Amino acid sequence: xxxxxxxxxxxGGLASACVLGARGYEVVVFERNEWLxxxxxxxxxxxxxxxxxxxxxxLPAVLDRIFAEAGRHVARALDLVRLDPQWRSFFEDGSTLxxxxxxxxxxxxxxxxxxxxxxxxxxxxxxxxxxxxxRISESYFFWRPVGGLRDMFDARATFQTSILRDxxxxxxxxxxxxxxxxxxxxxxxxxxxxxxTQYVGSAxxxxxxxxxxxxxxxxxxxxxxxxxxxxxxxxALTNLAESLGVEFRCGARVEKILISQGVVHGVRLKGGExxxxxxxxxxxxxxxxxxxxxxxxxARAFERRRRYEPACxxxxxxxxxxxRYEHLLHHNFVFSCxxxxxxxxxxxxxxxxxxxxxxxxxxxxTEPDVAPPGGEALYVLVHTPYLRPGHDWPRMLPAYRRIILxxxxxxxxxxxxxxxxVIEHSLTPDDINxxxxxxxxxxxxxxxxxxxxxxxxxxxxxxxxxxLYLAGGAAHPGPGMPMVLMSGWIAADSLDQxxxxxxxxxxxxxxxxxx
Ligand SMILES: Cc1cc2nc3c(=O)[nH]c(=O)nc-3n(C[C@H](O)[C@H](O)[C@H](O)COP(=O)(O)OP(=O)(O)OC[C@H]3O[C@@H](n4cnc5c(N)ncnc54)[C@H](O)[C@@H]3O)c2cc1C
Numbered sequence: 001x002x003x004x005x006x007x008x009x010x011x012g013g014l015a016s017a018c019v020l021g022a023r024g025y026e027v028v029v030f031e032r033n034e035w036l037x038x039x040x041x042x043x044x045x046x047x048x049x050x051x052x053x054x055x056x057x058x059l060p061a062v063l064d065r066i067f068a069e070a071g072r073h074v075a076r077a078l079d080l081v082r083l084d085p086q087w088r089s090f091f092e093d094g095s096t097l098x099x100x101x102x103x104x105x106x107x108x109x110x111x112x113x114x115x116x117x118x119x120x121x122x123x124x125x126x127x128x129x130x131x132x133x134x135r136i137s138e139s140y141f142f143w144r145p146v147g148g149l150r151d152m153f154d155a156r157a158t159f160q161t162s163i164l165r166d167x168x169x170x171x172x173x174x175x176x177x178x179x180x181x182x183x184x185x186x187x188x189x190x191x192x193x194x195x196x197t198q199y200v201g202s203a204x205x206x207x208x209x210x211x212x213x214x215x216x217x218x219x220x221x222x223x224x225x226x227x228x229x230x231x232x233x234x235x236a237l238t239n240l241a242e243s244l245g246v247e248f249r250c251g252a253r254v255e256k257i258l259i260s261q262g263v264v265h266g267v268r269l270k271g272g273e274x275x276x277x278x279x280x281x282x283x284x285x286x287x288x289x290x291x292x293x294x295x296x297x298x299a300r301a302f303e304r305r306r307r308y309e310p311a312c313x314x315x316x317x318x319x320x321x322x323x324r325y326e327h328l329l330h331h332n333f334v335f336s337c338x339x340x341x342x343x344x345x346x347x348x349x350x351x352x353x354x355x356x357x358x359x360x361x362x363x364x365x366t367e368p369d370v371a372p373p374g375g376e377a378l379y380v381l382v383h384t385p386y387l388r389p390g391h392d393w394p395r396m397l398p399a400y401r402r403i404i405l406x407x408x409x410x411x412x413x414x415x416x417x418x419x420x421x422v423i424e425h426s427l428t429p430d431d432i433n434x435x436x437x438x439x440x441x442x443x444x445x446x447x448x449x450x451x452x453x454x455x456x457x458x459x460x461x462x463x464x465x466x467x468l469y470l471a472g473g474a475a476h477p478g479p480g481m482p483m484v485l486m487s488g489w490i491a492a493d494s495l496d497q498x499x500x501x502x503x504x505x506x507x508x509x510x511x512x513x514x515x
Contacts, residue, residue, distance in 0.1 A: 002499055005030060005267055005277035007254045007293070010038025010436075011481060012471035013283030014237040015066050015488025016495075020281075021244030022070040023496050028275070029246060030267065032253035032437065037234030038283075039436050039443070040481070046423050047372040048320040050379055051230040053443075055361045056199075056331060059221045059482035063233070066489055070244055077236040079227040081366060086223040088329040090412045091188045092337040098329070099192065101219050103127050114186040126183040126193065126215070133213030134220070136166050137477075142486060145494045146476050147459025171209035173451050179209040191339050195357070198383060199480050201311030201444030203347035204339070208454045217482075225330060225366050233481070254284070257293045257468065264467030279467040279499055281491045285438045285445065286458045286474040298464035305458075309449060310386035310442035311479065312346055313429035315393075315400060317380040320423035324376035327413055328362040334412040347447075350385040352400055358382050358407055375422075380404060384429055386440040393428035401426070444480065445473030460487060461494040469495050 004020050006013045009031035020027045035041060039053035060080055067074040074080075085098035097113055100106040103124060110120040140152040153163055171179060180194040194204035196214040226232040238248070257280060258266040266276040282289040290302040335357050336342040342353040361379040363370050370377040382404055385391075408414040429441035439446070448454040457476045462468040469491035473479030477486055 002026065002278040003028070003276070004279050004281065004495065005275060006281045006283060007257075007267065007289070008032075008038065008283030008472065009036040009234075009238075009248065009250070010283050010472055010484065011040055011234060011237070012473070012475070012484040012488040012491070013038075013281065014234055014241060015485045016281045016283065016469075016471050016492040017241040017246045017488075018066050018237055018244065019069050019489050019492035020495065021241050021246045023492070023500060025496075025500070027241070027246040028277075029241075029248045030252040030254050030269065030275075031248065031250045032270075033435070034250050036238050036248065036250065037231060039432075040230050040234050041435075042229060042231040043318055043425060045425070046320060048318075048375070048377045048423060049229060049370045050318040050377050050425075051361070051363075052316070052318070052427060054230050054481050055363075055379060057224045057226060057230065057233070057481055058218045060224050061221065062482045062485045062489070066237070066485060067240065070240060072240060074236075077240065078232055080224045081227060083223045083225055083330050083366070085329060086218065087331045087333055089188075089192045090332065090334045091191075092335065092411055093188075095188065097188065097192065099219075101222060103219065106219075110186075110189060114189060117185050119184055119186040119189050122183040122185060123189065123193070126180065126212070127219065129179070129183070130212050130214075130216035131220070132169055133210050134216040136170060137210070137213050140166070141455070142477060143490060143493075145460040145490050146456065147463070148456050149453070151459065174209040175205050175451050176207045176209055176211050177204035179212050180204070188335070191335055192333070194339070195333060195335075197448070198312075198357075199444070200448045200478055201383065201442065202448040202454070203343045205343065206347065206449040206451070206454070208448065208451050210455050211448060223331065225363070227367060229363070229367070229370070230481075254293060257282070257289075257465075259294070259298070259465055262298070262464075262466055264465060279469070279495050281469045281471050281488075281495065283472045283488070285442075285472065286470045287439050287446070288437065289470065294465065298462070301464045302458070308439070309447040310438075310440040311444035311447045311473075312383045313386045313432055313441040314381050314383045314427075314443050315352075315397065315404070315429070316427040317378075317401065317404060318425040318427075319378040319380065319417070319421050320371065321376040321378050321417075321420040322372075322422045323374055323420050324364050324371070325362060325414060328360060328365075330361065330363055330366050332360040332362065332412065334358040334360060334407060346383055346385050347449075350388045352384045352396070353382075354403070356382040356404065356407060358404060358412070360408070360412065380408065383443075386442045387429050387433060388440075391429065393430045397426060397428055439474065442474075445475075445478060448478065460491040461498070467498075
């Protein structure tokens with residue numbers, strides 16, 4: 001049996017561990033923190049429970065596929081509750097709009113929200129386009145180790161009419177913002193719809209139109225809440241991996257990937273211990289993997305391939321409230337007055353937006369146990385620029401916290417929020433950088449900027465080092481829970497193609513417990 005090391009126990013690393021464990025490899029996960037799950041961490045304090053990172057779970061089909069590798073059903077490991085309406089949107093003019101999963105119902109809602117503007121019909125057309133882009137992603141981009149256009153299309157088949165049609169349907173050269181605004185005249189609805197690019201921490205006017213497919217992925221696949229909070233997802237994956245014999249070493253920081261003649265043969269841990277492996281999956285940020293864990297030729301080849309721009313970072317306030325707000329849904333977006341000014345500040349000027357969009361998660365309606373009776377474990381996330389020289393968040397946070405709370409008071413009807421707060425914690429870009437060891441505090445790996453090639457990330461199979469595979473938000477297919485889980489699957493599958501049977505058929509392994 002071959003031995004595989006996994007650097008990092010984030011969702012991508014855990015997904016790889018499960019797939020490789022199911023396919024019969026001896027797997028050891030090295031995680032520098034004392035917990036598994038990476039950004040999908042949990043904060044429990046004074047009777048409140050907060051998800052610290054991701055809260056919006058989409059595309060649970062990816063989890064199904066990972067559990068199916070081991071012949072298990074995700075429904076036995078996770079209790080997923082579907083949320084519909086998916087979000088409530090609050091706009092500066094006092095209007096509110098719920099995003100509904102069903103396109104017909106949403107179209108009717110929009111006809112009443114923005115009568116006579118063509119917005120309802122425009123939304124329907126947009127979802128049709130989004131569905132087409134989603135289908136193209138499923139056919140050419142997902143579930144395979146893509147690193148660029150050439151990996152998507154077989155060169156011999158590229159001139160087939162159907163493939164050329166798909167290439168053109170991807171709207172090369174067009175942006176998300178332009179595509180959305182070409183269909184949806186109401187500026188509030190357009191702002192809500194192009195906010196899907198915030199799932200990948202990128203500016204809608206700089207991101208390729210193909211990312212419009214995210215809208216259909218969410219409306220069609222649903223928004224889900226794992227009972228117990230997002231942390232239930234890494235916990236379920238850890239149980240599954242342990243039942244497949246995966247070894248976890250927490251508090252074990254990899255300091256070097258050992259290679260000889262271009263082939264991986266081990267890792268060196270902080271403290272000097274070396275561990276021999278036949279292959280490695282790095283779930284550490286792909287750029288930092290190359291800059292810090294590798295040196296010499298492979299690191300230089302990676303740097304030459306393209307310019308790596310971090311995605312945005314963020315500030316999160318975890319507010320324990322003694323009384324919940326009844327007018328909030330589980331997921332809420334409190335939109336900025338001017339998305340151009342907001343995205344210009346975050347993505348071009350590198351400054352926190354003066355009037356930010358706040359994402360507000362109020363989970364107590366779905367799971368009352370997150371707070372003491374009648375209370376709320378309110379989570380407020382605002383996107384900020386990735387860390388630049390001169391950003392001093394311990395100094396900047398108090399003033400920015402005031403801006404965030406004023407926004408919630410003014411635009412989301414939460415005028416008395418300060419009097420309801422009984423406990424408060426925060427997460428800044430500095431904290432994100434330190435806790436998760438990412439590139440410049442980026443929440444979502446690498447930015448998807450570039451109207452032609454912005455969607456491409458480093459391939460899951462390293463072209464520079466034999467036996468090295470990449471999983472996580474800064475590798476293909478990109479950030480967000482479903483995508484990093486998929487990246488973990490792709491990295492493991494590519495490894496198995498190279499080292500094993502590559503059949504994808506789980507080998508029989510004794511179960512240690514019932515995951
Ligand atoms: C505040 C916030 C809100 C978010 N909201 C959402 C959301 O609502 N929905 C959504 O889908 N996504 C959301 N995301 C994004 C999502 O959390 C990430 O895309 C995903 O969790 C990243 O997973 P990953 O596999 O890239 O690993 P990470 O979570 O980045 O974990 C990588 C792990 O590798 C470890 N590591 C790194 N280097 C080493 C080393 N040298 N040795 C050992 N271990 C190492 C790190 O300690 C870490 O545990 C959010 C993220 C944040 C921070």
